[in-house]
Amino acid sequence: MKLGLVASLTLAAGILMIGFPLAAHHGNVAYDTSKAVILKGATVTKFVWANPHVFIMFEAKNDKGDVLHWAGEAGSPSALGPLGWSSSTLQPGDVITVYIYQSKTGNPVGRLNRIVLADGTVLKDSALGYRDE
Amino acid sequence: MRTSSIGAIAGVVALALSSIVLAQDAVPGLTGVPQRPTTLYNKLDAAGGKAGPAPRRDLSGSWTGPLEPLKLGDVPALTPLGQQRFKLNIPDPFRAHSNDPWATCDPFGFPRSTTNETRGVTFAPLPGRLAIMTQYGRIWRTVWMDGRELPKNVGARGGPDPRWYGYSVGHWEGDYTLVVDTTGVNDKTWVDRRGYPHSVDMRAQERYTRVDHDTLELTVTVDDPKIYTKPFVAVTNRFKWIPNQEDEEQFCVPSEMIDYIKIIALPAGQEAVTGQK
Numbered sequence: 001m002k003l004g005l006v007a008s009l010t011l012a013a014g015i016l017m018i019g020f021p022l023a024a025h026h027g028n029v030a031y032d033t034s035k036a037v038i039l040k041g042a043t044v045t046k047f048v049w050a051n052p053h054v055f056i057m058f059e060a061k062n063d064k065g066d067v068l069h070w071a072g073e074a075g076s077p078s079a080l081g082p083l084g085w086s087s088s089t090l091q092p093g094d095v096i097t098v099y100i101y102q103s104k105t106g107n108p109v110g111r112l113n114r115i116v117l118a119d120g121t122v123l124k125d126s127a128l129g130y131r132d133e
Numbered sequence: 134m135r136t137s138s139i140g141a142i143a144g145v146v147a148l149a150l151s152s153i154v155l156a157q158d159a160v161p162g163l164t165g166v167p168q169r170p171t172t173l174y175n176k177l178d179a180a181g182g183k184a185g186p187a188p189r190r191d192l193s194g195s196w197t198g199p200l201e202p203l204k205l206g207d208v209p210a211l212t213p214l215g216q217q218r219f220k221l222n223i224p225d226p227f228r229a230h231s232n233d234p235w236a237t238c239d240p241f242g243f244p245r246s247t248t249n250e251t252r253g254v255t256f257a258p259l260p261g262r263l264a265i266m267t268q269y270g271r272i273w274r275t276v277w278m279d280g281r282e283l284p285k286n287v288g289a290r291g292g293p294d295p296r297w298y299g300y301s302v303g304h305w306e307g308d309y310t311l312v313v314d315t316t317g318v319n320d321k322t323w324v325d326r327r328g329y330p331h332s333v334d335m336r337a338q339e340r341y342t343r344v345d346h347d348t349l350e351l352t353v354t355v356d357d358p359k360i361y362t363k364p365f366v367a368v369t370n371r372f373k374w375i376p377n378q379e380d381e382e383q384f385c386v387p388s389e390m391i392d393y394i395k396i397i398a399l400p401a402g403q404e405a406v407t408g409q410k
Contacts, residue, residue: 105400
């Protein structure tokens with residue numbers, strides 16, 4: 001018997017979720033917001049202008065000189081638009097500076113504070129971009 | 134193997150969509166951290182200024198809101214049927230067993246389109262009717278203004294079918310308040326994000342009052358004797374006139390959510406932080 005896609009997804013989601021409670025809930029913070037990590041010379045690999053949140057994928061070297069593949073999220077397109085962002089803000093290959101609140105897991109993922117483009121343009125995030133880091 | 138891979142995708146979808154919920158109140162991963170969201174409506178609200186008088190019997194144009202968090206009403210005692218239905222609805226897609234229709238980007242239906250997100254609303258008069266278009270999800274409802282009555286037998290044999298947004302008629306009370314009555318809403322939809330149910334026979338009323346040129350207040354009342362022991366206010370909301378009339382776009386997009394969760398939310402380890410496995 002072949003289940004329809006939706007039926008399969010629904011069933012599978014049900015099975016999965018019963019045994020696998022997911023995700024953050026009240027009063028928890030995934031990101032270390034005490035201090036932003038500053039990543040200079042970051043090279044953009046992909047810029048995703050999407051809901052619920054815009055995110056940037058980029059490469060940056062750590063202290064040892066190893067290249068890490070990062071992902072940094074910002075606000076929604078409608079929240080970033082008034083702050084000067086657009087879907088054409090970044091292209092793969094752009095070199096930028098990234099101020100980011102990293103995941104407490106230590107994974108190279110986080111919430112942006114702001115980015116600085118090669119021409120010096122500063123683009124702040126809609127949530128914590130008001131902070132000077 | 135096939136089932137498990139589908140399960141993984143579905144789980145990702147469910148988690149992804151659930152993040153929308155937090156997105157309204159706070160940013161996922163930043164719950165509890167003071168934020169200054171910059172949005173069109175906050176900017177307008179902050180701008181303030183002195184508005185002129187409201188034009189007579191005219192809401193046409195685009196509005197943005199809520200200007201502050203939506204106020205959901207206090208729900209009265211449910212009937213036995215209402216209790217039975219309410220128990221089946223498990224809100225908050227962040228919870229393991231949630232069955233919120235939002236978790237799969239299903240249509241909000243009415244009145245949830247007025248109690249959840251909204252982001253903005255546009256009124257577009259047409260001959261004999263009025264289109265009310267809600268920004269979040271690009272929801273388009275038709276409100277008949279030609280004096281017709283609402284259908285009385287929706288969902289019954291020989292009657293019209295229930296619809297996601299039901300059947301709506303409207304009229305003016307005085308010069309500044311538009312009253313819209315709706316019935317015949319598909320009962321798969323919820324009244325709000327808390328999971329309150331309704332029947333197809335629910336009568337819901339929106340009252341839009343244009344306080345001045347730039348300010349619009351909305352109160353939505355639900356009357357559903359099959360489910361609730363008395364009528365109640367489902368939500369109050371406030372909208373601001375958009376000076377340049379350029380509204381925004383916002384959708385619940387499953388494929389984008391899948392990417393967001395795969396690339397951001399899961400690696401960020403939000404479940405690890407909560408202590409849940």
